[in-house]
Amino acid sequence: MRIGLYANMELPGSLRIAKSCVKLLRRGDVMEEETAKRFGRKGVSLSELDADVLIVIGGDGTMLKTFMSTGMPLLGINSGNVGFLTESRKDTLPDVFSRLRNGKFRIEEKLKVSTKIDGRAVQDAVNEAVVHSSSIGKVRHFEISVGRNRVGLVRSDGIIVSTPTGSTSYSLSAGGPIVDPSASVILISPLAPYGISSRPIVCGADSDIRLRIEGERQCMLVIDGQVEIGLAGNERLEFSSASSRARFVRFDFDFYRRVHSKLTG
Secondary structure (H helix, E strand, C coil), rough: CCCEEECCCCCCCCHHHHHHHHCCCCCCCCCEHHHHCCCCCCCCCCCCCCCCCEEHHHHCCHHHHHHHHCCCEEEEEEECCCCCCCCHHHHHHHHHHHHHCCCEEEEEEEEEEEECCCCCCCCCCEEEEEEEEECCCCCEEEEEEEEEECCCCEEEEEEEEEHHHHCCCCCHHCCCCCCCCCCEEEEEEEEEECCCCCCCCEEEECCEEEHHHHCCCEEEEECCCCEEEEEECCCEEEEEEEEEEEEHHHHHHHHHHHHHHCCCC
């Protein structure tokens, strides 16, 4: 078992957790280069790092950003705020390493959303792809189709196309449903829709979703809150299931208990 380590040092507490992790590393394990520099060691870039499991110290944003650079299974140690996508806490590190060394874990593969702009692919999303007005408070008109079927014209601040993983993130705040992680679906959630007829839609994972902005109004495409792409408003956007999957390392993952502990109270 070769373990990789990457820490987002911009977050308070990450350095302290990383110090504890470094003490548990063995010969053959590897660190991301910026993480390694903090300890006077040599590492490799995240895109070139090769390990059986990559431990990621940070929050949900760090996890999402890391998935854009690697296809390795990720195990998150929360040093951020909510940490819904992370698996463990800093006070469980010896147990985390013991379980990894002894193979007492499973890997869950999660659907990602592929986005194309006029046929050109951009980064896949683990949580969601969002198209929203480039100006605050400006409503846009979005023409939406699923497969060969026209859904209709939605007047809203934006459209969120989400995976089940992302159903507890931005889509949830826009009134979308919480989706069991075992479901294979894609969600379409209008963002602050005008009128009472626009509601979230749950599509099959094999659906091809097309979106067109009426009136050539400027918008922004945001992938997982990490990548922003400006849109003139005359582009053709397509969303579908990505060919690759996001791989999470899990121990005793209880989705509904996590929803209760992280998203309520």
